[in-house]
Amino acid sequence: MTTSGQAAIRARRRARFAEVVREIASHPSAVIGAALLLVIIVLALLAPVLMPMDRLDVTQVTARGNESPSGGHWLGTDPSGRDVLGLLLWGSRASLLVGFSATAIAMVIGTTFGMAAGHFTGLTRAVVLRIIDFFLVVPSLVLAIVLSTVLSRGLSTIVIAIGVTSWAQTARVVRAQTLTIETRPYIERSRALGAGDRHIIGKHVLPAVMPLVMANTTLTVGSAIILESTLAFLGLGDPTTFSWGSMLKTALDTGAATAGYWWFVLAPGVAIVIVVLCFTLVGRALEAVLNPTLRAR
Amino acid sequence: MITTSRPRLLRALTGVAAAALLTLAGLAVTTPAHAADGSKPIKVAMFNDIDTFNPFTAVLLQSTGINRYQYEALVGYGRNSEPDAGIADTWDTSDDGITWTFHIPKDRKWSDDTPITADDVVYTYTSIMKTSALQAANGGLVTNIADVKATDPQTVVMTLKSAQAPNPGQEIPIVPKHVWEKQDPAKFAADKDVVGSGPFTITTYKTGQSVELKANPHFWRGEPKVSGVTYVAYKNSDAAVQGLKSGEVDIADGLTPAQYDSLKGAKNITRHAGIGRRYQALAINPGAIDIDGKPMGDGNPALKDPVVRKAIFMAVDKKTLLDRVLQGLGDEGQTEVPKSYENYFGFAEGHEAVPFDLDAANKLLEDAGYKKGPDGIRKKADGKPLKFRLMGRNTEPAHAQMADFLTSWFKDIGIGLDVSMVTPDKVNEDSTLGKYDLYFTGWSLGPDPDNQLAMNTCASRPNADGSGNTSENNWCSPEFDAAFKAQHAELDEGKRQELVKKAFSILYEAYVSDPIWYIKPLEAYRSDHFTGFGLQPEKGGVILNQNGYWGLYEAKPVSSDSASSDDDGGLPGWVIPVGAIVVLAAAGGAIVASRRRSTGEDRE
Numbered sequence: 001m002t003t004s005g006q007a008a009i010r011a012r013r014r015a016r017f018a019e020v021v022r023e024i025a026s027h028p029s030a031v032i033g034a035a036l037l038l039v040i041i042v043l044a045l046l047a048p049v050l051m052p053m054d055r056l057d058v059t060q061v062t063a064r065g066n067e068s069p070s071g072g073h074w075l076g077t078d079p080s081g082r083d084v085l086g087l088l089l090w091g092s093r094a095s096l097l098v099g100f101s102a103t104a105i106a107m108v109i110g111t112t113f114g115m116a117a118g119h120f121t122g123l124t125r126a127v128v129l130r131i132i133d134f135f136l137v138v139p140s141l142v143l144a145i146v147l148s149t150v151l152s153r154g155l156s157t158i159v160i161a162i163g164v165t166s167w168a169q170t171a172r173v174v175r176a177q178t179l180t181i182e183t184r185p186y187i188e189r190s191r192a193l194g195a196g197d198r199h200i201i202g203k204h205v206l207p208a209v210m211p212l213v214m215a216n217t218t219l220t221v222g223s224a225i226i227l228e229s230t231l232a233f234l235g236l237g238d239p240t241t242f243s244w245g246s247m248l249k250t251a252l253d254t255g256a257a258t259a260g261y262w263w264f265v266l267a268p269g270v271a272i273v274i275v276v277l278c279f280t281l282v283g284r285a286l287e288a289v290l291n292p293t294l295r296a297r
Numbered sequence: 298m299i300t301t302s303r304p305r306l307l308r309a310l311t312g313v314a315a316a317a318l319l320t321l322a323g324l325a326v327t328t329p330a331h332a333a334d335g336s337k338p339i340k341v342a343m344f345n346d347i348d349t350f351n352p353f354t355a356v357l358l359q360s361t362g363i364n365r366y367q368y369e370a371l372v373g374y375g376r377n378s379e380p381d382a383g384i385a386d387t388w389d390t391s392d393d394g395i396t397w398t399f400h401i402p403k404d405r406k407w408s409d410d411t412p413i414t415a416d417d418v419v420y421t422y423t424s425i426m427k428t429s430a431l432q433a434a435n436g437g438l439v440t441n442i443a444d445v446k447a448t449d450p451q452t453v454v455m456t457l458k459s460a461q462a463p464n465p466g467q468e469i470p471i472v473p474k475h476v477w478e479k480q481d482p483a484k485f486a487a488d489k490d491v492v493g494s495g496p497f498t499i500t501t502y503k504t505g506q507s508v509e510l511k512a513n514p515h516f517w518r519g520e521p522k523v524s525g526v527t528y529v530a531y532k533n534s535d536a537a538v539q540g541l542k543s544g545e546v547d548i549a550d551g552l553t554p555a556q557y558d559s560l561k562g563a564k565n566i567t568r569h570a571g572i573g574r575r576y577q578a579l580a581i582n583p584g585a586i587d588i589d590g591k592p593m594g595d596g597n598p599a600l601k602d603p604v605v606r607k608a609i610f611m612a613v614d615k616k617t618l619l620d621r622v623l624q625g626l627g628d629e630g631q632t633e634v635p636k637s638y639e640n641y642f643g644f645a646e647g648h649e650a651v652p653f654d655l656d657a658a659n660k661l662l663e664d665a666g667y668k669k670g671p672d673g674i675r676k677k678a679d680g681k682p683l684k685f686r687l688m689g690r691n692t693e694p695a696h697a698q699m700a701d702f703l704t705s706w707f708k709d710i711g712i713g714l715d716v717s718m719v720t721p722d723k724v725n726e727d728s729t730l731g732k733y734d735l736y737f738t739g740w741s742l743g744p745d746p747d748n749q750l751a752m753n754t755c756a757s758r759p760n761a762d763g764s765g766n767t768s769e770n771n772w773c774s775p776e777f778d779a780a781f782k783a784q785h786a787e788l789d790e791g792k793r794q795e796l797v798k799k800a801f802s803i804l805y806e807a808y809v810s811d812p813i814w815y816i817k818p819l820e821a822y823r824s825d826h827f828t829g830f831g832l833q834p835e836k837g838g839v840i841l842n843q844n845g846y847w848g849l850y851e852a853k854p855v856s857s858d859s860a861s862s863d864d865d866g867g868l869p870g871w872v873i874p875v876g877a878i879v880v881l882a883a884a885g886g887a888i889v890a891s892r893r894r895s896t897g898e899d900r901e
């Protein structure tokens with residue numbers, strides 16, 4: 001391949017990227033979702049500045065427990081007198097961190113297995129497919145609960161538990177895409193020129209499935225955040241880090257809902273809904289633009 | 298590809314339908330409940346675990362509490378926890394305090410109408426004395442008993458090894474010999490059609506769901522005025538409070554302060570905060586040892602040093618915990634004796650509580666050679682860092698809240714904490730086997746402190762596999778054993794009170810168990826369903842979780858005409874906004890999905 005050929009490819013990809021961005025921008029819901037997400041991510045990164053950790057130290061706080069929202073505490077206080085808004089900010093770090101890292105794990109596993117299942121034939125394909133099938137049918141929440149119980153406690157455990165339980169769907173999608181890609185003439189030509197498995201998968205299949213993986217990633221982050229909150233809500237999270245799920249658990253345990261302390265129940269709940277909704281809006285738009293089978297040609 | 302979007306739409310619509318159904322279900326459970334009539338049992342909310350109903354092996358509060366309704370002891374507890382008639386109506390002590398004679402009247406009957414005789418008593422006591430497998434619950438109570446025999450069917454004579462203050466006829470539930478001798482008493486579940494002597498007996502037990510008891514028509518004080526008691530399992534107290542509001546249950550205890558506040562002024566619901574008999578403590582693993590003196594478990598060896606344990610005591614601010622976690626609904630802890638037993642409450646002369654003082658704790662550790670490392674955690678040059686595991690129950694919100702405070706205080710004195718909240722079963726299992734560094738524990742005390750003290754003697758340590766006796770901290774000290782014996786043998790009540798305080802003070806100063814508070818049990822009941830609950834103590838006492846059966850035994854249904862049937866029991870205010878958000882989110886999903894479907898179709 002010549003240098004000019006590569007340059008041409010690069011130019012083509014740039015143009016395609018600009019096109020994708022334009023198409024996404026034509027989905028107003030995606031723009032709103034992306035903007036909100038950006039704000040949330042910036043707030044999460046700024047949490048140590050906006051709400052230093054020692055202001056959430058139970059032995060330092062001066063507010064009473066379960067105070068209703070006021071000028072000093074915009075979202076009231078939790079049963080230990082900590083600022084709910086502060087907990088929400090710090091909780092967003094855990095939720096986003098777990099969401100992104102778990103999804104990264106899931107995407108790597110899912111893409112690898114998906115391409116392997118699509119590319120190889122015979123025994124390899126059969127084995128890989130059965131593995132995917134296994135993870136498809138095992139209820140991921142149950143598997144995640146088992147994993148987070150068996151492994152030592154901590155955020156990394158939750159990341160692993162979610163990561164290894166939510167890749168099967170991606171693997172299926174990637175496999176389907178791999179199958180269609182591999183019937184294309186340029187793959188056949190490549191094969192005729194003597195390309196091996198590694199070359200075909202790395203140079204041709206992977207770039208072709210990447211857009212799909214991207215769209216899938218955005219959607220998976222949302223469900224990973226929900227799964228994280230669920231695990232924390234069930235008391236399987238790391239009790240030393242704040243997360244939206246553990247806030248909900250505390251709210252339930254201390255009877256905040258029954259007592260009508262709505263600020264402590266609704267705040268983390270609404271936060272989860274908003275973040276997941278944002279990821280879904282962006283993900284759906286990405287999928288509509290990037291998935292070749294859904295795209296107008 | 299059109300086909301792939303159809304299930305998505307379906308899924309979204311299903312979501313909307315499910316959300317709507319959930320909302321409706323929420324409304325459904327709040328339909329007005331009918332006022333109780335005489336044929337309905339009292340429904341009690343429970344959310345603690347049940348180990349077994351076998352009175353020989355049951356140690357958990359929920360099970361032993363239910364067993365108090367089923368089995369009388371030789372001597373029971375009156376309305377003020379004073380010794381009162383049980384299976385025996387009178388008892389005598391010889392002058393030297395060695396021989397106790399109990400008289401069983403002829404009218405005592407088991408719930409299957411067979412007479413209760415001295416044989417049943419002898420069978421129960423000798424079973425515990427002879428078989429170590431039957432000592433888990435009450436083994437400590439029989440160590441001083443040399444012999445129990447029936448001189449005639451109505452008379453039991455007990456010979457003790459040495460004089461003892463507590464009545465040996467108290468606290469041990471007597472089981473019917475004609476039922477139990479046909480079973481392996483160590484394995485008999487005794488959870489179905491139970492034959493008992495108390496006011497209520499179990500008819501059915503569904504694990505994790507319910508325990509049903511019916512009134513015992515042969516109960517010697519007279520048949521209860523209610524037809525039975527049904528314990529309904531709830532996952533948490535929040536659900537129990539909702540159940541109470543909607544009339545699904547008639548009485549609930551173990552409420553959190555927030556829930557208690559929320560029931561203020563609720564229609565047809567009466568709140569009740571009585572004097573507690575339970576202490577909440579932070580237990581420290583001093584290097585657990587089994588009955589043979591062999592180490593057990595995996596406690597951090599640094600905790601074998603009393604200096605470290607004392608520093609931990611100094612870093613717990615009980616007053617703040619009481620104020621902030623319990624909203625002041627309790628009393629600050631001293632020794633393991635709750636404030637409700639005034640005679641034995643407090644430290645003996647010359648002993649006092651370790652004050653909360655982080656600077657002093659720091660100095661104590663510094664002087665003992667524990668230097669702070671770069672991570673702020675102290676360690677001895679040759680030892681492991683002072684990083685401890687802290688275990689609590691995930692069913693008790695106070696444990697998680699207290700852990701937040703402890704983590705912060707302990708950090709200040711260079712001790713790291715690794716907090717985990719696990720199921721009560723796991724806490725019991727791990728604490729019995731010494732597999733912990735620190736954990737939150739608590740016991741309910743009977744009116745006589747002897748049992749609580751006995752549990753801390755060397756003889757009460759468990760076998761290596763956790764079977765046999767129950768020890769509080771698998772800890773053992775000759776000094777404490779001597780103090781235990783001294784109070785145990787003291788027949789003069791005034792002198793004994795001081796000796797009991799002395800024994801508990803020694804236990805405190807071993808720094809293995811730091812009593813944080815004595816909680817006031819927060820209870821609430823449907824005043825439109827039942828009334829007349831018998832409190833214990835009679836003034837300011839509790840309804841459930843007593844030393845006796847008075848609470849539910851004395852209860853009577855509210856006559857249907859006086860009870861109002863219009864039940865508010867509406868949805869709590871927050872449900873509507875939450876429901877609305879769920880529905881809106883699901884509907885939003887449906888719209889997005891359907892839009893996606895249409896574009897997909899158009900473009901294909």
